[in-house]
Amino acid sequence: VGNLIATIRDAVSGAVIEAKVHVVSAGGQDISPSNSISKVGPGEPFFYCPGQFSVNVPRGSTDIVVERGTEYRPLRKVVSMPAKETLEVELLLERWVDLPSRHWYPGNTHIHYNETEGRPDERLRLDPQVHDLSVTAISILQRGQIPYASNSYPVGFMTDFSTDHRQVICGEETRHNAHHG
Incomplete structure (x- = not known):
């Protein structure tokens, strides 16, 4: 199991920003930090992210979807998780309108x-x-x-x-x- 550490930033300012996140492992398992606040109710699961998160993910292709409000484009990033190492990623959200x-x-x-x-x-x-x-x-x-x-x-x-x-x-x-x- 590898450790995925992610930071969500505004693509222009570089500021760390809050967002909702959905992480899916290579085996199709929804993964969220143990201390995160998860969405309540039906629909696609996600967790509330204060700007950075860390999760343990099995080796393989991992799908990350990040969304923030209506002014930012949703981001989908697929990363290849190593077996036992740490992978750090920056998730840059583009604002399409201010x-x-x-x-x-x-x-x-x-x-x-x-x-x-x-x-x-x-x-x-x-x-x-x-x-x-x-x-x-x-x-x-x-x-x-x-x-x-x-x-x-x-x-x-x-x-x-x-x-x-x-x-x-x-x-x-x-x-x-x-x-x-």
Whole structure:
């Protein structure tokens, strides 16, 4: 088993950037770092990457797919993993459009977090960066059935998760649970 160490960078600035990543071994196995936050729900699996990751991968052809928001071209890179050595790769994402320079700001006004979230705070810190969103609105469905949402995520502006360039707010999709006591 070899060790794949990857760094994701903006192709122009060289800055390390967050992205979502899908790594598939030569045998077709999805591989992610043991401490990573994985996507919850159906569809292609991926993990949230803060800009660098390290995974152990068996020898052979390894497929890496990296995506970041709508302004960057997805990157697919196939590498040949050595049997027991370390392979370091740079994954350069090309930005095809700079929407903020045109006064357009990407956002998602309908992101769900549910009861299967293992590390919701960490995901919420990475989500806006990975998807390159200026505005993120969390829609909590049936708030009373999700203890972390009820206790940690009040309705309104989320100062703990917002930055100068990324605004995060929390709302609720329905104010009443489906079943009343």
